[in-house]
Amino acid sequence: MAERMKDSYGPEVAEWVGHRLAGALPDLDARAFAAECMPGYEDLELMDRARRITDVMARHLPADPAAAVTTVTASLGPVEEGLTGMQPFRYLPFVLYVGKYGLGAFEESMAAQHELTRRFTAEFSIRPFLIHHEAATLARLRQWAGDPDPHVRRLVSEGTRPRLPWAPRLPAFIADPAPVLALLELLRDDPSEYVRRSVANNLNDISKDHPEVVVDLAERWWADGDDQRRRLLRHALRTLVKRGDPTALEVLGHAGADHLVVGDVSIEPARPEIGGSVRMTATVVDTRPAGEPATADPVAADERVAVDFVVHFVKANGSASARVFKGAVRVLGPAGSTVVTRSVSLAQQSTRTHHPGVHRVEVQVNGRRSDVGSFVLGRPG
Secondary structure (H helix, E strand, O other): OOOOHHHHOOHHHHHHHHHHHHOOOOOOOHHHHHHHHOOOHHHOOHHHHHHHHHHHHHHHOOOOHHHHHHHHHHHOOOOOOOOOOOHHHHHHHHHHHHHHHOOOOHHHHHHHHHHHHHHOOOOOOHHHHHHHOHHHHHHHHHHHOOOOOHHHHHHHHHOOOOOOOOOOOOHHHHHOOHHHHHHHHHHOOOOOHHHHHHHHHHHHHHHOOOHHHHHHHHHHHHHOOOHHHHHHHHHHOHHHHHOOOHHHHHHOOOOOOOOEEEEEEEEEOOOOEOOOEEEEEEEEEEOOOOOOOOOOOHHHHOEEEEEEEEEEEEOOOOOEEEEEEEEEEEEEOOOOEEEEEEEEEOOOOOOOOOOOEEEEEEEEEOOEEEEEEEEEEEOOO
16 A cells, blocks of 8 residues: 555654754754654644644744744754655744744745745645735745746746646635736746746646636747747646637647547447446548648648547546546647547546446547547456
């Protein structure tokens, strides 16, 4: 059985935090600090374990927010290189402390978050400041968009994501993403793929509430963009592409689906079991006669074709919920064809519970769906 994330966040993390704090608070006993965090600790999930450590920190740090946050920053020590896996998460209690207890000390908290994001991330702590000190925080993020450290620049895009996972949403930016888009403009050609990927994820968040805004931006960015920026946009538009949004598909060069048909399809096995997998294969054919261009421009004879699979998963109440699985993007010319295959796990997951029944399958080509068959999911054994 795979190790749970919280199992990597045991008592040793609380003791490590205690040792760090003891470097700035000489009277603090790291082991006693860790023991203070332990009542009920075993029953808590990862984020709640970090919050428990944060609240114990508050009992030992100065009552004055500025002094407390300054102490937190002093306790961090030098930036550690080469941390892997769950190791950076040791800094999470410090991040949560600044977000919860540092609102009354803006400058000290900004300094702390600048240091924390170089060690882990401050994307969780920056959000309360965006809510309670919006103008000042946006101004500071605009400065940080030019910081030499890519971790700091990434905070600008990741911390402002309206729908950041594991974090409270930002209602003001869900309603009006303009302030966030102004920051993303500064980072669209960042030299770091790490930062550009975050920009794409932010745009993908925004597209869920304002698809037309993101498509308009994508058209503008695409027009004079290089391959690097266009990769960013493909990732940014992924939700709209899965939905079959025609304007998003057009931006990415998918010319349409009128001349594209789904040919041979196989779904194997026909009767898989929960815990297994299903493999879907589809042939897509370009029905234009050989030599006929997609547009008046002969150069456009070959075009990009996005092929995805849609599985309608049976829910507990017998209804179905569709989920799109990426297949491939291929280049097709007149009279051409391509074969695309995708395997889908049917194991029980925290994000998807499987139920027995007939699961309908569609193939989506440049946003247009075709019903191609089904599989019957059964219980194991």
